[in-house]
Amino acid sequence: MSIMEYNGGSVVAMAGKDCVAIASDLRLGNQALTIATNFEKVFPVTERIMLGMAGLATDVLTLRDRFRFRVNMYTIKEEREIEPETFAHLVSSTLYERRFGPYFIEPVIAGLGKGTNKPFIASTDVIGCINFAKDFVVAGTATDKLFGVAESLWEPDLEPEDLFETISQTLMNAVDRDAFSGWGAVVHIITPEKVITRHLKARMD
Amino acid sequence: MARRYDSRTTIFSPEGRLYQIEYAMEAISHAGTVLGVLASDGVVLAAEKKVTGKLLDLSVTKDGGYGGSGEKIYLLTDNVVVGVAGLTADANSLVNYARTAAQRHLFTFNEDIPVEQLAQRLCDLKQGYTQYGGLRPFGVSLLYAGWDPYYQFQLYLSDPSGNYSGWKATCIGANNGTAQSLLKQEYKEDIKVEDAIGLVMKVMSKTMDSTTLGSEKLEFATLTLDPTTKKPKAKIYRPAEVDALLQKHDLGKKEDTEMKTS
Amino acid sequence: MEVSFAITGKGYVILAADQNAARSIIKMKADEDKIKALGSHLLMAYSGEPGDTVQFAEYVERNLRLQQMRNNHPLRPQAAASWVRRSIADSLRSRSPYAVNILLGGYDMANKQAKLYWMDYLGTQVDVPFAAHGYGSYFALSLLDREVQKRLVISFPSFKVKVVDEGGVREVELDMTV
Numbered sequence: 001m002s003i004m005e006y007n008g009g010s011v012v013a014m015a016g017k018d019c020v021a022i023a024s025d026l027r028l029g030n031q032a033l034t035i036a037t038n039f040e041k042v043f044p045v046t047e048r049i050m051l052g053m054a055g056l057a058t059d060v061l062t063l064r065d066r067f068r069f070r071v072n073m074y075t076i077k078e079e080r081e082i083e084p085e086t087f088a089h090l091v092s093s094t095l096y097e098r099r100f101g102p103y104f105i106e107p108v109i110a111g112l113g114k115g116t117n118k119p120f121i122a123s124t125d126v127i128g129c130i131n132f133a134k135d136f137v138v139a140g141t142a143t144d145k146l147f148g149v150a151e152s153l154w155e156p157d158l159e160p161e162d163l164f165e166t167i168s169q170t171l172m173n174a175v176d177r178d179a180f181s182g183w184g185a186v187v188h189i190i191t192p193e194k195v196i197t198r199h200l201k202a203r204m205d
Numbered sequence: 206m207a208r209r210y211d212s213r214t215t216i217f218s219p220e221g222r223l224y225q226i227e228y229a230m231e232a233i234s235h236a237g238t239v240l241g242v243l244a245s246d247g248v249v250l251a252a253e254k255k256v257t258g259k260l261l262d263l264s265v266t267k268d269g270g271y272g273g274s275g276e277k278i279y280l281l282t283d284n285v286v287v288g289v290a291g292l293t294a295d296a297n298s299l300v301n302y303a304r305t306a307a308q309r310h311l312f313t314f315n316e317d318i319p320v321e322q323l324a325q326r327l328c329d330l331k332q333g334y335t336q337y338g339g340l341r342p343f344g345v346s347l348l349y350a351g352w353d354p355y356y357q358f359q360l361y362l363s364d365p366s367g368n369y370s371g372w373k374a375t376c377i378g379a380n381n382g383t384a385q386s387l388l389k390q391e392y393k394e395d396i397k398v399e400d401a402i403g404l405v406m407k408v409m410s411k412t413m414d415s416t417t418l419g420s421e422k423l424e425f426a427t428l429t430l431d432p433t434t435k436k437p438k439a440k441i442y443r444p445a446e447v448d449a450l451l452q453k454h455d456l457g458k459k460e461d462t463e464m465k466t467s
Numbered sequence: 468m469e470v471s472f473a474i475t476g477k478g479y480v481i482l483a484a485d486q487n488a489a490r491s492i493i494k495m496k497a498d499e500d501k502i503k504a505l506g507s508h509l510l511m512a513y514s515g516e517p518g519d520t521v522q523f524a525e526y527v528e529r530n531l532r533l534q535q536m537r538n539n540h541p542l543r544p545q546a547a548a549s550w551v552r553r554s555i556a557d558s559l560r561s562r563s564p565y566a567v568n569i570l571l572g573g574y575d576m577a578n579k580q581a582k583l584y585w586m587d588y589l590g591t592q593v594d595v596p597f598a599a600h601g602y603g604s605y606f607a608l609s610l611l612d613r614e615v616q617k618r619l620v621i622s623f624p625s626f627k628v629k630v631v632d633e634g635g636v637r638e639v640e641l642d643m644t645v
Contacts, residue, residue, distance in 0.1 A: 007591065028593050033605060035585060036593040058590035062556050065315070069308045076280060076304055079265075101560070314542070315549035322538060354577045355540050 003104050004055050004126075006031060008180030010140030011041050011052035012171050013110040014154060015119040015133075016163035022050045022110035022121075023171045023187040025140075025202075028057055029180060037183035037204070041140075045071055046081040047195070049111030050188055051091070054140030055126070056104035063103055066094065084111030084120035088130055095128030102126045106139035110190060117192045136170075142178035149174045160189050160196070172202050215338045226335055229344045229365035232291060237277060238378040238412055239288035241348040242388070242405050243360040247398035247429035248350035250288045251405045252277035253378070253413050257421050266444055277424045282307035284317040284352050284437040286426050290378035291345035291365075299345055303327055317437075320351030324361045324369045332367025342366075346377040350428045352437040358428070374404075380412040387411060398429060406454045418456050420444035469514040470603030471501065473570045475583045475596050479632035480572030483641070484512045485601075486625050502629045504636045505531050506541040509573040510629050511551075514600050515588055516566035523565045527551055544573030548584040548592060556590030564588070568600040574631050581632065 008029040013022040028039035042052040043064050051067060053060040070090060074082050082090070088109050095103060108123045123137035124130050131137060136154050138146035149170045158166055168187055175181035185200040218224060237253035254276050278288050279300045285307065289296035306326040310318035318326075327347065334342040342365045349361040362377060363369040374392045376384035387408045396404070405425075410418055425442040442450065451457035471484040488496035502512045503524050509531070513524045531550075535541045542550065548571050558564045569586040585591075585598035599607040628639040 028591070030587070033608065035591075035598075035604075035608065036595050038595070039593055056589070056591075057593075058556055058559065058587075061552065061592060062590065065312050069312045072282075072308050072311070073304065076282075077301075313550055313553045314546040316543070316546045319538065354543070 001031065004106075005141050005180055007055075007057040008141050008178075009039070009041055009054050009057075010138070010142040010146060010171070010175055010178065010181040011054045011106075011108045012136065012138045012146050012150065012167060012174075013052065013108045013121045013123070014136040014150070014158075014163060014167045014170075015110075015121050017157040017159055018112070018117045018119065019158075019160045019163055019189060019191045020110040020112060020119045020121055021160075021163045021167040021187060021189045022052050022108065023167050023185055024052050024054070025142075025171065025175050025181040025183065025185050027181055027183040032179070034183065040186055042186065042188060043067075044195070045087060045111070046075070048114075048190055048192075049082070049084050049087055049109065050190060050195070051087075052108040052110070052139070053105045054108070055106055059103040059105045063094070063105060063107070067091070070094070081114070084109065084113060084122075087111070088120075088122045088124075088132075092124055092128035092130050095124060095126065099127050108137050108139050110188075112190055112192060141180040142174045145174035145177050146170060160191050164189050164196070164198070168198075168200055172200065176203055215336055223335060223366075226342055226366050229291070229342050230346075232344045233346045233365070233378060234381065236290040236292075236378045238376060238380055238384060238409070239277060239290045239346075239348050240374075240376045240384055240388075240405055240409055240412075241288065241350055241360045241362075241372065242374040242392070242396070242401040243350075243358055243372065244396045244398045244401040246358075247401070247427055248352075248358050248360055249398065249401045249405045250278060250286060250348060250350050250426045250428075251409050252288045252290075252424040253409070254422050254424060256293075263421075263444070278426045278441055280439055280441060281323065281349075282311070282317060283439070284428075285320055285323055286350050286428055286439045286441065288348040288350075288377075288424075288426070289345055290347075291343075295343045296345045296347075299327060299330070299343060299347070302330060317353060319353040319355050320349060320359045320361065321356070321371075323351070324349050324363055328363050328367040328369050330367075331363065331365060335366055348375065348377060350426070350439075352428060352430065376408075376412075384408050384412045398427060402427070402450070403454055406451065406456055410456045418451050420447040420451075423447055423451070425450065468602065469501075470599065470601035471512040471514050471568075471570055472599045472603060472607055473512065473572050473583050473597065475572070475581050478579070478581055479574070479630055480510070480581045480583050481628060481630050481639070482510050482512045482570055482572050483626045483628040484514065486627055488517070490517070497624065500627050502627055503528055504629070505547065506535060506573075507635045508576060508631055508633075509541070509544060509547055509571070510631045510636055511572075512570040512600075513567055515568045519565045520567050523554075523567045527554065543575050543577055544571065544582040544584070545575070547571065547573065548582075548586070552584075552586055552590050552592040555586065555588065559588070559590055570598050570600060572631050574633055574635075576633075579633065 011024045024041035028036040111120045136150045189196040237255045239252040242249045281303045307318045346364045360372045374388040428439045431438040473482040484501040488499045566588045571584040628641045
């Protein structure tokens with residue numbers, strides 16, 4: 001079995017009108033055995049950027065810590081918050097540093113640009129090749145299902161509450177068909193004013 | 206005779222002294238004053254700026270960055286602010302080292318670095334220059350204002366020799382003797398941040414050369430606990446806020462005198 | 468064929484680990500203690516590759532002790548767990564990684580809370596109310612009730628059980644006859 005599927009878990013991000021959403025499931029497993037149902041895979045980077053990671057859980061944690069380190073140093077030296085595009089390239093180069101012995105995660109980035117509030121979403125592969133998208137990006141063991149559901153549910157220029165509904169339905173319906181993801185979900189909606197975080201109950205089996 | 210033992214930082218004189226370290230300390234006693242007062246619900250730092258003048262570009266300090274003008278008071282990490290006295294260039298290097306050390310701690314332990322440990326990290330570095338040859342010691346003393354869950358609010362002082370100590374109220378830089386004795390007279394146990402700000406302002410106005418205080422000569426910072434999140438919150442005052450604070454304590458300059466801020 | 472369990476309650480964590488030291492089909496020891504007290508309010512149950520386990524547990528024990536001596540206070544459970552995880556994660560990508568699975572239970576004196584961390588040899592870490600390692604986890608995690616002992620295929624004859632709460636760590640005798 002692939003190491004990318006060892007712990008299970010899925011992440012999805014979507015762009016709306018002056019807002020973005022990013023969501024993950026909560027399962028942490030050892031292959032088919034569920035160890036915990038409170039393992040969040042989305043982390044705040046700044047007030048307006050969030051990073052989700054799907055893949056090997058140890059690397060999710062290690063990279064969370066490494067990105068926190070580098071973003072904090074960036075913020076304190078530059079005396080300003082990092083931009084989503086800049087952060088995406090930071091993620092990319094951090095992963096490519098391990099080109100021949102990679103971290104086994106696929107990151108998903110969601111954020112709003114400074115001043116413009118331009119929605120930004122992107123994902124990369126395990127070695128940091130960036131995929132910029134205008135609609136949605138996905139990662140994890142339910143990738144193929146997420147693509148299918150997102151493709152049919154997503155539409156352009158959704159308002160925050162509609163985007164919340166869309167991303168929640170997308171994630172929940174996708175992970176219901178995936179044995180390695182699920183056990184509840186957490187959704188973050190980033191708007192120019194604030195980040196709204198909601199925990200979802202899903203099929204708990 | 207003393208000169209023979211001056212050229213190397215790490216050589217004792219026959220009287221058992223390290224001249225370069227003493228000279229570094231001497232240099233600091235001419236630097237802008239930095240004052241710190243520990244209160245029961247926070248820590249207050251104030252610093253006298255030496256690099257001033259009409260032509261100095263301070264436009265970014267008005268609303269960019271964290272509020273400091275980058276001369277005396279720096280944010281090291283979420284729970285520690287530092288005031289420096291001495292060579293600013295040396296201080297910048299130390300500040301950078303401290304910020305990295307703080308992040309390294311956060312990386313390995315997932316908690317903010319305890320204040321004393323951060324002071325120790327810097328002192329280990331400073332001490333090295335009193336022992337290993339070839340280089341000049343750091344010409345900087347620092348005041349650390351911080352909070353951690355182990356010992357709550359703390360105030361530390363460190364000097365070029367790598368010594369550090371904890372204080373309720375202390376001072377580094379020019380006129381530190383005067384300031385220290387004023388603090389000793391005026392400091393009360395269980396002082397609150399609000400009163401500590403007043404005390405700092407008062408002592409500062411008496412030790413500084415200029416008769417009127419203004420944001421062009423003063424940097425100011427507080428470290429308190431956010432009442433909702435219970436997490437430490439460092440605030441480095443912006444020039445306009447410093448002036449407002451001085452007005453509040455009747456120490457600011459009168460309306461009609463020279464330049465206006467904000 | 469090792470197993471360790473832990474559960475948290477209000478203000479305490481209980482850890483239990485089997486006491487066997489076996490090599491293939493031979494049981495060499497039946498009174499092994501696989502739960503180390505890492506401080507006055509911190510317990511660690513360890514299992515995994517024989518040799519690595521004790522070596523790593525002692526490495527952790529000595530390092531946490533050193534930090535306590537240097538800083539005049541012990542690490543909080545959260546910080547200790549993060550440090551252990553970092554050690555495992557770094558070791559994983561080194562030339563000779565430790566293969567050790569860990570349950571770390573502690574009582575945080577700063578905020579009066581009991582904490583339990585599940586960690587595996589890859590450096591996966593999660594904060595949980597109850598946890599298990601080994602084949603026992605297949606039963607314990609889904610049931611976590613009295614059925615555990617009866618249904619366990621390899622029924623271990625005895626367990627070391629230790630508790631950590633506000634009063635510190637202590638050992639508990641478990642009556643295995645019921």
